[in-house]
Amino acid sequence: MSDNQTPSPSMAGMPFADVSDPDPDRNLARVGPDPLADAFLEKFTIHAGQAGPMLSGTEAGEAYRARLVSPGGPLAFYVHFPFCKGRCLFCGFAGKSPAGGLGESYCRAVASEIEHLARATGPRGPARTVYFGGGTPSSLDPADLSRVLSAVRSCVPLANDCEITLEGAVHDFTPASMDGFLKAGFNRFSIGIQSFDTAVRRGMGRVLSGDEAAARLSEVCSLDMAAVVIDLIYGLPGQTPEVFSRDLEVAAETGLDGLDTYQLNVFPGGELESAAKEGKVPPPVPLSGQGRYYALAWERLGRKGFRSLSLSHYARSSRERNIYNPWAKRRRDCLAAGAGAGGFLAGWASYRRPDPKSYVDAAARGEFAPDFVTAPPSSGAIISFIVGEMEEGRLDLRELVSRFGPSPDALARLLDNWVEAGLAEIRDELLTMTVAGRFWGVNLTQAVVETLAAASGS
Numbered sequence: 001m002s003d004n005q006t007p008s009p010s011m012a013g014m015p016f017a018d019v020s021d022p023d024p025d026r027n028l029a030r031v032g033p034d035p036l037a038d039a040f041l042e043k044f045t046i047h048a049g050q051a052g053p054m055l056s057g058t059e060a061g062e063a064y065r066a067r068l069v070s071p072g073g074p075l076a077f078y079v080h081f082p083f084c085k086g087r088c089l090f091c092g093f094a095g096k097s098p099a100g101g102l103g104e105s106y107c108r109a110v111a112s113e114i115e116h117l118a119r120a121t122g123p124r125g126p127a128r129t130v131y132f133g134g135g136t137p138s139s140l141d142p143a144d145l146s147r148v149l150s151a152v153r154s155c156v157p158l159a160n161d162c163e164i165t166l167e168g169a170v171h172d173f174t175p176a177s178m179d180g181f182l183k184a185g186f187n188r189f190s191i192g193i194q195s196f197d198t199a200v201r202r203g204m205g206r207v208l209s210g211d212e213a214a215a216r217l218s219e220v221c222s223l224d225m226a227a228v229v230i231d232l233i234y235g236l237p238g239q240t241p242e243v244f245s246r247d248l249e250v251a252a253e254t255g256l257d258g259l260d261t262y263q264l265n266v267f268p269g270g271e272l273e274s275a276a277k278e279g280k281v282p283p284p285v286p287l288s289g290q291g292r293y294y295a296l297a298w299e300r301l302g303r304k305g306f307r308s309l310s311l312s313h314y315a316r317s318s319r320e321r322n323i324y325n326p327w328a329k330r331r332r333d334c335l336a337a338g339a340g341a342g343g344f345l346a347g348w349a350s351y352r353r354p355d356p357k358s359y360v361d362a363a364a365r366g367e368f369a370p371d372f373v374t375a376p377p378s379s380g381a382i383i384s385f386i387v388g389e390m391e392e393g394r395l396d397l398r399e400l401v402s403r404f405g406p407s408p409d410a411l412a413r414l415l416d417n418w419v420e421a422g423l424a425e426i427r428d429e430l431l432t433m434t435v436a437g438r439f440w441g442v443n444l445t446q447a448v449v450e451t452l453a454a455a456s457g458s
């Protein structure tokens with residue numbers, strides 16, 4: 001399962017902030033006693049970055065085909081499975097539709113799309129990371145997933161140490177299905193937990209109790225056959241800091257290799273917002289209160305021996321490498337297949353609509369063109385550099401200037417403000433985000449992108 005809060009493995013279709021008319025003062029933080037709560041009034045976007053012009057229809061198909069045959073080196077491979085047994089209250093995954101009984105035909109259709117890709121691309125690879133995301137791919141028959149993974153293997157060579165991830169819901173990871181997933185070749189399991197608190201879980205529509213989820217997760221970890229990572233969300237209805245603190249403790253006790261902590265996004269007009277307004281669930285934690293949870297995770301996980309790999313991701317063992325998400329955030333080459341899948345080639349993003357039935361019908365007609373593509377932004381290389389660096393809570397200003405040539409003065413006002421507001425420290429031309437800066441990291445990243453785009457006139 002994907003938390004579908006942030007970041008989505010299928011990020012190509014996600015909107016980036018509109019930077020056509022940026023307000024430079026929006027990017028200045030408020031200076032006050034509690035930057036975790038008060039530095040900004042909002043998060044400007046879910047994914048920092050900038051997209052170029054969008055093409056659809058025939059133009060999209062032609063642009064995509066041209067990129068498929070462009071020369072390429074290492075890449076990622078993403079396969080999307082829009083299959084969920086129910087709908088979680090917090091999910092903002094537009095167009096998700098449970099697709100009962102369609103699993104086998106869907107996997108055959110995906111395998112045929114991958115065979116089509118193999119014929120259409122020039123020599124490519126190796127693939128450094130393969131990601132089966134969704135949706136809930138773990139709900140499908142391991143034999144069907146194995147067929148799709150075999151198709152990926154025959155499309156591109158996989159690196160010997162290729163990270164091969166299967167996303168899923170914890171109740172799907174039974175001893176029998178685990179056997180099938182491991183035999184298929186998955187070496188990393190990304191499991192959506194969100195909280196171990198039974199009341200919080202039930203409020204969000206989760207199947208297992210907190211204790212059952214922890215026990216199942218411990219069983220998966222105890223096999224010691226693959227990296228196991230989970231998602232936790234903070235800010236859920238009824239999830240007090242004490243509940244979240246317990247979530248972190250239980251997670252650490254299960255023996256997992258890594259975890260993501262994502263903030264809750266309440267989508268306007270979404271089911272969670274309606275349920276809270278109607279009093280069906282307690283009010284979610286507002287943005288001004290979420291920073292406290294972020295800092296709690298930073299402190300508790302550090303104490304437990306987890307190290308930070310990105311603004312939201314922590315690893316405890318050397319088995320966990322977290323290759324896919326940073327790869328996609330940098331918009332590096334990623335072939336993609338399946339309904340709702342998004343990929344990148346030569347900076348171009350491609351996206352398919354997420355309805356699995358239409359996808360299967362189109363595959364039967366041999367139609368695999370994306371529904372739309374976006375061209376790279378004019379300053380794509382510098383944006384990828386900024387997003388990649390700042391996702392790790394840092395920005396090497398010296399390298400930024402020497403590689404891409406922006407005037408250091410362009411960022412001076414911002415950086416001075418962020419240091420004063422307690423969001424960043426700068427030493428020897430290296431910006432390092434504080435814990436509060438990391439919580440507001442997407443704003444800082446978007447601000448640097450917007451400011452340099454405005455300074456360059458792009």
Ligand code: SF4
Nearest residue numbers: 001002084088091135
């Ligand atoms: S509804 Fe499906 S995609 Fe959305 S959060 Fe739940 S499991 Fe993930």
